[in-house]
Amino acid sequence: MSAPEPSDPAHQPAPAFGVLGALSLSHFLNDTMQSLILATYPLFKMKFHLQFAQIGLITLAFQFTASLLQPLVGFYTDRRPWPYSLALGMGFTLSGLIALSAASSFPALLAAAALVGTGSAVFHPESSRIARMASGGRHGLAQSIFQVGGNTGSAVGPLLAAWIILPRGQRAIAWFSLAALAALVVLLGVGSWYRHQHHRAAKAAPARSHALPAGRVAATLAVLLALIFSKFFYLASITSYLIFYLLHQYRISTQVAQYHLFYFLFAVAAGTLLGGPIGDRIGRKQVIWVSILGIAPFTLALPYVGLQASVWLTMIIGFLLASAFPAIVVYAQELLPGRIGTISGLFFGLAFGLGGIGAAVLGHLADLWGIVAVYKLCAFLPLIGLSAAFLPDLRSGRRKPAEKERAAPGIA
Numbered sequence: 001m002s003a004p005e006p007s008d009p010a011h012q013p014a015p016a017f018g019v020l021g022a023l024s025l026s027h028f029l030n031d032t033m034q035s036l037i038l039a040t041y042p043l044f045k046m047k048f049h050l051q052f053a054q055i056g057l058i059t060l061a062f063q064f065t066a067s068l069l070q071p072l073v074g075f076y077t078d079r080r081p082w083p084y085s086l087a088l089g090m091g092f093t094l095s096g097l098i099a100l101s102a103a104s105s106f107p108a109l110l111a112a113a114a115l116v117g118t119g120s121a122v123f124h125p126e127s128s129r130i131a132r133m134a135s136g137g138r139h140g141l142a143q144s145i146f147q148v149g150g151n152t153g154s155a156v157g158p159l160l161a162a163w164i165i166l167p168r169g170q171r172a173i174a175w176f177s178l179a180a181l182a183a184l185v186v187l188l189g190v191g192s193w194y195r196h197q198h199h200r201a202a203k204a205a206p207a208r209s210h211a212l213p214a215g216r217v218a219a220t221l222a223v224l225l226a227l228i229f230s231k232f233f234y235l236a237s238i239t240s241y242l243i244f245y246l247l248h249q250y251r252i253s254t255q256v257a258q259y260h261l262f263y264f265l266f267a268v269a270a271g272t273l274l275g276g277p278i279g280d281r282i283g284r285k286q287v288i289w290v291s292i293l294g295i296a297p298f299t300l301a302l303p304y305v306g307l308q309a310s311v312w313l314t315m316i317i318g319f320l321l322a323s324a325f326p327a328i329v330v331y332a333q334e335l336l337p338g339r340i341g342t343i344s345g346l347f348f349g350l351a352f353g354l355g356g357i358g359a360a361v362l363g364h365l366a367d368l369w370g371i372v373a374v375y376k377l378c379a380f381l382p383l384i385g386l387s388a389a390f391l392p393d394l395r396s397g398r399r400k401p402a403e404k405e406r407a408a409p410g411i412a
Helices: 017-039 043-048 052-079 085-102 108-133 141-166 170-202 214-250 255-280 284-304 307-335 340-369 371-378 381-390 400-406
Strands: none
Touching: 017 043, 017 052, 017 085, 017 108, 017 141, 017 170, 043 052, 043 108, 043 141, 043 170, 052 108, 052 340, 085 108, 085 170, 108 141, 108 170, 108 307, 108 340, 141 170, 141 255, 141 307, 214 255, 214 284, 214 307, 214 340, 214 371, 214 381, 255 284, 255 307, 284 307, 284 371, 284 381, 307 340, 340 371
16 A cells, blocks of 8 residues: 555645744844845945945845855755755855955955855755645645745845944944844754654655646746746836835835835735735636736836825735745646755745846836836736746646556556
């Protein structure tokens, strides 16, 4: 008699909410510390007399390591699971923060930023894998809990930088190494749980998969990558340039514009938290459809409405757009169930890379055409969501256990 499949609801344990909470807390601390780099640019520009091109190189050092290393880390740990790699990654972040607080030259800033990016590259793919292991079959819920910590940390980091670092100077960055140390301790506990679960999983039957041919899998992965491009390029237009757009379009104060950005980020956090469990109930494909293509009417209307309406539109856009990412990550993990780390690293890496590239490209276009023209252009990006029509329904495409036994009669 074969072992029960982990994907069978009858044999699923309850979600390990303690582990998911630890991952979300660690994600919050990790992304808070990462966002400090961006928030302290004015400090470094003034102290080291940097040009904007040099500021861009700091971003490149961070984004290059965070984006490109993540799929490689995921690929390696798919083959050689490393339960305590999360703690090691946080150790890189800890070292990077200390180096950043003590940097006395531009090359030292680049090295420190690369260390923080390396920590992120190790953290994200393995954390996403462990969140799936702790999901109890509710994979979307687990991804949402994990990701909402990062969204919240990204929003809180600039506030902490404004309150603590900017008034006190570069040395105050070292205080945040305590947060990295706390996250490291939490992740040591998560690593112990992961090691125990990995030994148990090695004795279990492999997860039930779909029956798609390799060519269809590759085409589906290409569609998912196009959707990621649409999501993060449009997201870059809001997170990087919403304040400038509001200042130009409505002549409001910077402080009021910052409140509008906070409303958007709050909606993003809510969408991230709810998108996964909704996908568990109604299917990933349906959530992807609604979250990306569904925002098109709102993005197309945004450049033409008044200030009050823009608040509601940006919140709706943020909520719907953020709900897509947990669904896309879980859908891709189910598409390639034996490559959880590689897939997680690829999609989190693209999230980093496309956000940085999008900000740079859109900034250049804003210099050429104006910020309003950029928003009118970006309004069409969600129409790429039409490609979601080509996504197969993986739930209906899975083979039933009886079919698999007939396909492999020699397996007991």
